[in-house]
Amino acid sequence: MTTDKQSKDSTTGLQVACDTAVSGCVFRMRTEADDKERLLEMTREHVRERHGKDVSLDEIEARHVETVEVDLEEADQ
Ligand SMILES: [Zn+2]
Incomplete structure (x- = not known):
């Protein structure tokens, strides 16, 4: 037997989307709020490699990171 009561599980997460700054780039990442450092560093790496x-x-955090509701089930990949 299963219960369907878990669909409301969600938490606050962070999302970064490069395409807000550079058209044509669809780099997008989502992570838990705790993981901000890693998110910022991976984004910086991406910008350096892809866009030179x-x-x-700080700039990434200020311009590209937004807070989102993350579905726990969806985040579990
Ligand atoms: Zn990009």
Whole structure:
């Protein structure tokens, strides 16, 4: 037997989307709020490799990171 009571499980997460700044790029990442450092660093790495630009972690956080509701089931991949 299964229960369907878990569909309301959600938590606050972070999402970064490169395409807000550079058209044509669909880089997008989602992570738990705790993982912000890693999210910022991976995004910086992406921007450097793909776009040849050096951006600071502060800049990424200020311009590209948004807070989102994350479905726990969806996050479990
Ligand atoms: Zn990009």
